[in-house]
Amino acid sequence: MRKSKKVNILMLLVALLIISCAFAQTKSVNPTTALKEQISLLQLPHDFEYKKDTTGFTKFKNSKFYSKNGEADVFSIIAKNVHLVDFNNDGLKDIIYQEQQLHKAIVLFANNGKDFIEIWDGPGEVVFIKQAEKTTISVYTPYVGCIEINLLFEVTIGANNEIVEDLLSYHHNTQITNLNPEFKQKEVTGMLRTTPVVDDSETKDPCTGEPRPGNQIRAIENQRVTVIKDQGDWSLVVYKSYNNSIIAWIKSN
Structure with a gap:
């Protein structure tokens, strides 16, 4: 009796292991699929503009915006350049700010419940936002002047505003057209x-x-x-x- 119970428990553990492995495989992202998604963003029209959502920004008009160094009154925030999104999944609306002055740049501000803290900045403009357990913001920077490289930053934000940054780049003379159906x-x-x-x-x-x-x-x-x-x-x-x-x-x- 004891032996059959041990066998049954062992078989159950093996079955659970197989199921968990299969589930993990379905949840994992195929690297080739992810790469194709990245490259598709590099092939967007030059006049493409990600639609911003400024809904609710008026209630934050009295908030302070702090730089990474803790300085206030460094930023001049213009409402039309704001995109509100909860990028760290804490239930509070954070801000993706599109700088439009000398050169296009992105600044990410995390909402701490009262004010906003800068957690990342870089050149370019947002071309895609993917929200899941973590949020990934894709920022594209075309070559300009002496900088002959096109850049695609993928900024992934997790809990507690932990950031992982991936960079895909290519020279402006490199044409990305007529690609293979399968990589x-x-x-x-x-x-x-x-x-x-x-x-x-x-x-x-x-x-x-x-x-x-x-x-x-x-x-x-x-x-x-x-x-x-x-x-x-x-x-x-x-x-x-x-x-x-x-x-x-x-x-x-």
Whole structure:
């Protein structure tokens, strides 16, 4: 009797383990799917504007806005540039502020029940907000002047305003069009480049005057990348190192 009970308990534990694993798999986000979502944001029209929700901002007009250093009266808040959203899931409306003066920039203010505290800032404008257990705010920064790189920040905010920042970047000469229907991963060695051509000619940076080697970005060796486009002997890949990802071309080994 005792032996059969032990067997039944063991079988029950195994069944629960299988169910929990299956549930975990359904909840996890496929990395390829997440990457496709990121790239789709890079392909939005240049005149795209995320619709702001300023509903209820008038009741915060007497609130103070503090910088990360604890300074007040640093910010001049204009109502039309405010987007209200509870990004840390504490039941209070927080503020995503779109700075529109010299250059576009985003400032995130957390509501502490009385005033607002700056928790993140960066260049660009909001292109997407995804709310779940944690909120992810996508901020796009197009290249300008001497900065030849397009940037997509993904700022994920958790409880207690914990922030994880991921960055996806690519050179403005790198065209992200006609991608493969399915992305694949592989290990590669070679030089990441801005365009699918070998150009090692030395030129001068127009802003700094420093020499730069053609269309080279960086060399990688035996690194895993995600291939998003095949073009003859070349592949357009996403190379990720820690929280920074680069979209670039690499020639087949």
